[in-house]
Amino acid sequence: MAERDGFDRYGGDLRTQLAATGFFRTEKSDSGWRLVTPEGHPFFIVGIAHVDDSALKYAESIDVYRERYGSRSSWISDCVVASLRGWGFNALAWTKQWVSPQMRHSPEWTPDEYRGSGFPYIPHIDFLSFERWNQQAVYKDVFGTDFEDWCDYQARYWCAPLADDPNLVGYAYTARPHWDIARFREVTPSLEGLDDHEALRRVVRRYYQVTHDAIRRYDPDHLIFGDLVEGADTLPTGPSEPPPVVFTEMGEYVDVLSVNWYHPFDIMRESLDAWQRLCDKPVFLSDSAFVAPNDLLTRDDPLFEGGWEKLRVQDEKERGEAYVEMVEKAYASGYVVGWGWCSFMQNKVRKYGLKSRFDEPYECTEIMQDFNSHLYANLDAAVSKRSHRTEGAAR
Amino acid sequence: MTEFSAYGGDAGRRFPATGFFRVEQSAGRWFLVDPDGAAFVSIGMNHVDESNLKFPHNAAIWRDRYGDRDTWIRRGVVHDLRSWGFNTVGWTQEYISGGWGTALDWFGDPIDLGHSTAPWGAADFRTANMPYVLQLRVQEIEDWNGYPSFKDVYSDDFDVYCDYLARSICFDHADDPNLIGYFLVDIPAWLPHAAGDDFPQLKGLHGDARNQKLYDVASRYYETITRHIRRYDPNHLVLGDRYNGNKGIPEAVLRAMQPHVDVFSVQYFTEPTEASRQGMREDLARWHEITGKPVINADLGNWAPTELNPHRVSGLENQAERGEDYVAAIGAIVDEPWLVGWHWCGYVENVGGRGWGVKDPWDEPYDDLVSRMRDFNVAVHERGREQADG
Numbered sequence: 001m002a003e004r005d006g007f008d009r010y011g012g013d014l015r016t017q018l019a020a021t022g023f024f025r026t027e028k029s030d031s032g033w034r035l036v037t038p039e040g041h042p043f044f045i046v047g048i049a050h051v052d053d054s055a056l057k058y059a060e061s062i063d064v065y066r067e068r069y070g071s072r073s074s075w076i077s078d079c080v081v082a083s084l085r086g087w088g089f090n091a092l093a094w095t096k097q098w099v100s101p102q103m104r105h106s107p108e109w110t111p112d113e114y115r116g117s118g119f120p121y122i123p124h125i126d127f128l129s130f131e132r133w134n135q136q137a138v139y140k141d142v143f144g145t146d147f148e149d150w151c152d153y154q155a156r157y158w159c160a161p162l163a164d165d166p167n168l169v170g171y172a173y174t175a176r177p178h179w180d181i182a183r184f185r186e187v188t189p190s191l192e193g194l195d196d197h198e199a200l201r202r203v204v205r206r207y208y209q210v211t212h213d214a215i216r217r218y219d220p221d222h223l224i225f226g227d228l229v230e231g232a233d234t235l236p237t238g239p240s241e242p243p244p245v246v247f248t249e250m251g252e253y254v255d256v257l258s259v260n261w262y263h264p265f266d267i268m269r270e271s272l273d274a275w276q277r278l279c280d281k282p283v284f285l286s287d288s289a290f291v292a293p294n295d296l297l298t299r300d301d302p303l304f305e306g307g308w309e310k311l312r313v314q315d316e317k318e319r320g321e322a323y324v325e326m327v328e329k330a331y332a333s334g335y336v337v338g339w340g341w342c343s344f345m346q347n348k349v350r351k352y353g354l355k356s357r358f359d360e361p362y363e364c365t366e367i368m369q370d371f372n373s374h375l376y377a378n379l380d381a382a383v384s385k386r387s388h389r390t391e392g393a394a395r
Numbered sequence: 396m397t398e399f400s401a402y403g404g405d406a407g408r409r410f411p412a413t414g415f416f417r418v419e420q421s422a423g424r425w426f427l428v429d430p431d432g433a434a435f436v437s438i439g440m441n442h443v444d445e446s447n448l449k450f451p452h453n454a455a456i457w458r459d460r461y462g463d464r465d466t467w468i469r470r471g472v473v474h475d476l477r478s479w480g481f482n483t484v485g486w487t488q489e490y491i492s493g494g495w496g497t498a499l500d501w502f503g504d505p506i507d508l509g510h511s512t513a514p515w516g517a518a519d520f521r522t523a524n525m526p527y528v529l530q531l532r533v534q535e536i537e538d539w540n541g542y543p544s545f546k547d548v549y550s551d552d553f554d555v556y557c558d559y560l561a562r563s564i565c566f567d568h569a570d571d572p573n574l575i576g577y578f579l580v581d582i583p584a585w586l587p588h589a590a591g592d593d594f595p596q597l598k599g600l601h602g603d604a605r606n607q608k609l610y611d612v613a614s615r616y617y618e619t620i621t622r623h624i625r626r627y628d629p630n631h632l633v634l635g636d637r638y639n640g641n642k643g644i645p646e647a648v649l650r651a652m653q654p655h656v657d658v659f660s661v662q663y664f665t666e667p668t669e670a671s672r673q674g675m676r677e678d679l680a681r682w683h684e685i686t687g688k689p690v691i692n693a694d695l696g697n698w699a700p701t702e703l704n705p706h707r708v709s710g711l712e713n714q715a716e717r718g719e720d721y722v723a724a725i726g727a728i729v730d731e732p733w734l735v736g737w738h739w740c741g742y743v744e745n746v747g748g749r750g751w752g753v754k755d756p757w758d759e760p761y762d763d764l765v766s767r768m769r770d771f772n773v774a775v776h777e778r779g780r781e782q783a784d785g
């Protein structure tokens with residue numbers, strides 16, 4: 001990665017030197033949690049989630065793909081990585097994209113594609129597809145040997161080829177898992193006779209233990225970001241916040257608490273405070289965005305229903321400003337270590353991204369680029385501005 | 396001796412060349428024709444997945460011999476396949492977890508066989524530079540899938556998803572002469588699935604009522620996916636579903652497939668008996684009659700107990716007997732005028748999943764097996780020529 005002024009090759013903050021281990025790691029100090037790059041510099045993830053090339057292969061956009069890129073490898077380097085670097089983003093925060101009305105997703109990039117990008121990344125491992133949004137959600141007996149064999153395969157597939165790659169930030173799992181103990185009971189004979197709380201506690205513990213052990217069999221060094229835990233009230237299906245036992249049981253087996261919650265930071269803050277205390281981990285906001293109307297998305301699109309209206313902004317300028325405000329507030333929490341912005345390129349199903357489906361960036365990226373180009377100085381300034389305000393209020 | 400074309404076809408038997416694989420019927424016999432116009436029999440190897448070489452027991456072999464995927468494809472896969480007389484990279488995903496107890500009964504208790512996540516991509520096939528097939532997972536309703544999901548083929552979601560599959564997969568391969576064509580779903584449950592689920596329109600229907608509606612559902616399914624494939628790739632064959640021949644195929648589905656698909660593809664495993672092999676020949680001939688399509692046996696294999704997989708018991712005691720069985724099983728159909736290829740099940744033996752292959756868990760070929768395969772495979776064109784000349 002070409003170094004920019006003030007940044008190390010991973011996008012870390014050159015002003016501070018900490019211990020370098022050759023891999024991304026977490027660190028807790030008096031001032032809170034932070035990530036540290038392989039070279040030992042503080043790192044705040046400003047990443048992008050959902051990066052899929054089929055967005056640029058519609059009949060109306062196929063010529064753009066052919067003329068500008070022509071192959072997937074060229075699209076990865078000249079479209080994705082070049083754009084992200086240009087805008088000052090510093091990580092790929094999973095790549096599956098929403099591609100059909102019933103929320104089916106494209107496949108995750110392969111390990112070779114992630115590695116070949118030469119850019120920091122957080123891939124997703126499909127240990128168990130029990131997402132709340134997934135109409136094909138599957139629950140399995142996590143105590144069975146089939147589940148162990150499956151997890152071992154996933155770790156062989158992901159971790160064996162990536163174990164020595166410094167650009168790998170860490171491994172994440174399922175996006176918005178639904179810890180439905182009734183569904184687990186249907187497939188798990190050994191839960192018979194246990195009350196729901198104890199049954200769920202055992203399932204959660206076993207799930208995180210088997211997945212953790214599979215990863216560690218092939219990769220002792222990289223961070224584990226775990227599931228992208230679902231925040232409260234994000235879906236029309238109703239309250240979805242996981243019970244506290246999920247946080248207490250996962251703590252031993254993950255390094256970062258990833259949270260997938262489509263709300264402005266002030267609404268999430270109270271829950272995030274509580275959750276990160278329960279598992280004693282830093283928090284990664286793994287997937288959310290602010291959305292402005294565009295050629296595929298009117299103000300009253302059904303997308304904005306069910307809590308998502310809180311993400312709606314008027315225009316691209318507000319969108320960029322909302323990004324800055326969210327990053328500043330998240331950083332100032334002292335425990336949030338990054339954010340994955342939802343969607344690289346618009347497609348006809350998700351309808352929003354940082355680029356249109358004709359490969360043209362939206363104007364919000366100019367504001368993001370301005371902010372990201374002095375990311376760490378801007379973050380420090382925001383904290384200091386905030387603490388002045390707090391002192392002022394105290395007086 | 397046969398002189399081979401660049402694609403591994405019979406250079407001595409020529410048809411008009413179109414630049415892509417196609418099928419042709421000539422003098423009462425079906426042929427695959429390679430892009431240069433040579434007669435071609437697709438002899439494929441399935442389930443070629445590198446994760447089988449990354450277990451703790453063989454990771455060092457992977458690092459020493461290959462170290463990266465490109466090297467493994469060139470020096471491992473392509474080298475092996477060519478030297479054993481195989482000319483096609485078959486379906487690459489591998490069975491990596493789950494078991495079926497002592498016997499496999501497609502109508503009994505549901506099984507759940509986990510399959511590897513990612514098939515090979517366009518760049519991998521460019522590296523291999525040999526004929527290959529692709530698969531579009533139109534519906535997740537395989538008979539090995541313990542948690543099938545039957546999607547409504549009349550829904551907007553199905554149409555959008557088929558367009559996504561074609562856009563994302565066919566686009567990158569549309570110009571590639573090495574691509575033979577597109578399979579759809581592996582052993583789809585067109586007969587009721589052991590897990591009890593079914594297409595929404597078919598639930599509660601039985602007998603003639605189900606078959607009648609099944610024809611409509613299957614027609615919509617084939618029409619939709621092939622329309623989207625053709626939109627992004629007008630050049631290649633549609634090889635269709637890989638039907639579960641051992642379970643059976645409803646005639647309504649075969650009639651529905653007929654206007655949309657170019658090849659009748661079927662998974663059909665045999666027992667190591669002459670009766671079972673003849674049963675396969677008769678079943679395939681019957682389905683060929685109904686569809687009027689050339690036939691590929693898209694997945695067949697055999698197994699014997701090994702050091703790391705002593706539970707893989709069959710009527711075959713060892714690798715030499717597997718070699719005999721390969722020759723006898725394929726020998727039962729190879730001279731049929733409708734057969735245009737077969738894809739063999741299993742490259743490197745894994746543990747925890749399939750548990751058999753033509754190479755052992757340490758990446759060494761089972762010589763007693765592959766020597767018989769090689770002799771049989773390289774003679775196949777001569778055999779076809781003699782038959783035509785005779």
